[in-house]
Amino acid sequence: MDLRQMEYAVAIADELNFTRAAARCRIGQSGLSHQITQLELEVGTRLFERTSRNVRLTQAGQTFVASARQVLKVVQEMHAEIASLDGRVRGRLRIGSVTLTASDIDQLGLLREYQEAYPSVEVTLSDADGVEAAAQLLTGELEVAVIGLHDHQLPQGIAYHLLRLVPLVAVVGRQHPLRGAGVTDLGKLADERFLDYAPDTGLRVQVDAAFDRARARRRSVCTLRNAGDLVSLAVEGIGVTVVPRPVADAIVPADHADCILRLHDCHALQPLALTHRDPAPASPAAQAFLRLALARLPRAGST
Numbered sequence: 641m642d643l644r645q646m647e648y649a650v651a652i653a654d655e656l657n658f659t660r661a662a663a664r665c666r667i668g669q670s671g672l673s674h675q676i677t678q679l680e681l682e683v684g685t686r687l688f689e690r691t692s693r694n695v696r697l698t699q700a701g702q703t704f705v706a707s708a709r710q711v712l713k714v715v716q717e718m719h720a721e722i723a724s725l726d727g728r729v730r731g732r733l734r735i736g737s738v739t740l741t742a743s744d745i746d747q748l749g750l751l752r753e754y755q756e757a758y759p760s761v762e763v764t765l766s767d768a769d770g771v772e773a774a775a776q777l778l779t780g781e782l783e784v785a786v787i788g789l790h791d792h793q794l795p796q797g798i799a800y801h802l803l804r805l806v807p808l809v810a811v812v813g814r815q816h817p818l819r820g821a822g823v824t825d826l827g828k829l830a831d832e833r834f835l836d837y838a839p840d841t842g843l844r845v846q847v848d849a850a851f852d853r854a855r856a857r858r859r860s861v862c863t864l865r866n867a868g869d870l871v872s873l874a875v876e877g878i879g880v881t882v883v884p885r886p887v888a889d890a891i892v893p894a895d896h897a898d899c900i901l902r903l904h905d906c907h908a909l910q911p912l913a914l915t916h917r918d919p920a921p922a923s924p925a926a927q928a929f930l931r932l933a934l935a936r937l938p939r940a941g942s943t
Contacts, residue, residue, distance in 0.1 A: 643715060645679045646708035648672055649687060653705040656695045695839045706779075713780045717923045730760040731925040736768035736776065736785035738842055738912065739867070739887075745803055747913060748785065750936055754929055761925045767865065770842035774798055777917050783926035784916050784933070788842020791913070799918035803937055808850060808908040810901040811870075811892065813877030818901060825904040826854035826882075833879035834858040838865045843910060847882050850908040875899055884910040 651661040652672075662669040680687050687701035697705065716731060737747060755763060756814065768776055773785040774794050791800045810829060812818050835857075837843040851858055861879055864870055870881040871891040888900045914933055921927065 641679055641682050643712065644937055645675055646712055648675050649679065649701070649705055650708050650712065652676065652695060652767075653697055653701070654689060658695065663879070705730050707862075708779060715856040728760060729924045729928050731923055732762045732764065733784070733923075733925040733929055734764050734766065734782045735929075736766045736773040736782045736787070738767075738786055738788045740767040745937060747937075750933055753936065757932070758925065758928055770845055771840040774915070777915060780917070780921075783921045783923065784914065784929055787913055787915055788910050789845060789913070790911050793845060794915070797918055799920065801914040801934060802911060803806065803914055804912045805909045806886055806912070808846060808882050808903060808905075808910055809885050809888050810880060810882050810899065810903060811888050812880050812899050813875060814896060815877055816880070816899070820898040821901055822898075823902040823904060826851050826858075827856045829880050829882075830856040830858060832859065833861045835870045835873050835879040835881040836863045837862040837867060837870065837883075838863050841865070843867060844881070846908070846910050850882065850903070850905055853905055853907065861862075882908075895914045 643696075648661065648665055648667070651664050652658060655661045655664065658669055658672060662672040666673075676688065683700070683704065685700045686698050687704050689698055710760055735751075739747075751763065755761075764783065766773075766776075768782060768785065769787050770789055773782060773787045774789070776782040777785055777798055778795065785802070791802070794800060810818075810824055818824055829846050837847065855915065862873075866882045868891050869889045871883055871888055873879060874881045875892055875896060882903070885900075889897075914930075914937065916926070916930060920930060
């Protein structure tokens with residue numbers, strides 16, 4: 641087998657579709673199928689179960705792809721380190737982020753500054769957050785992530801740099817009886833149609849914890865990944881939601897600001913933290929990003 645075949649197998653595992661994987665790898669679909677067939681002959685077993693409608697990894701395929709990811713990462717880091725010997729940083733940087741906007745943390749400015757300083761680095765962004773991002777940091781699928789979890793909510797092996805703690809607030813509709821109340825507790829929202837954030841994300845973890853502290857249960861009627869969309873739906877009266885204050889302030893019109901309610905729970909906070917694998921990733925591209933981020937981004941407790 642060769643590195644190209646490993647890349648092909650990883651692409652298929654990510655896309656679960658031969659057509660998309662072929663486009664990603666810039667190879668014809670028939671050529672991709674041939675390469676995978678050759679790879680399966682070499683390893684002596686099927687790696688993918690494929691029908692006309694879907695593709696899934698076999699148990700052997702899961703083992704192969706996990707190992708292939710590690711091999712490809714080591715090769716990428718080797719190339720990047722060799723390339724950096726002449727003083728230039730190259731390679732690929734994979735970043736996860738809970739949010740790029742609606743925050744006083746200027747991630748967009750940081751990304752722009754990084755790209756200007758290191759134009760030879762290919763930066764890829766993901767909206768992976770929370771539990772998902774933590775897992776991808778440990779496997780090497782991400783090098784760096786800005787996530788919405790507290791330090792104690794992370795598994796071992798992840799370095800944690802707290803950037804901000806922002807309060808969670810409730811958002812209700814224009815006609816909601818709690819509009820204008822200023823403050824509420826989550827027990828009053830227990831019987832409402834609740835608009836929830838997607839599972840395994842940092843915000844969902846914090847909202848779950850807040851409801852646990854209130855000893856209240858909620859009736860979720862939808863789950864979305866975008867907190868701004870939850871706010872928009874809540875203002876329109878589709879349900880109620882709980883989101884970080886900067887998101888609510890950015891989305892709710894000024895003449896409806898009283899739809900935003902503070903929570904009695906002083907522990908209802910959303911952290912934003914810069915995280916990476918511990919020890920720090922070896923690639924020069926990731927190390928350069930961490931140096932710039934830690935120097936540029938404000939951290940909790942700093943002025």
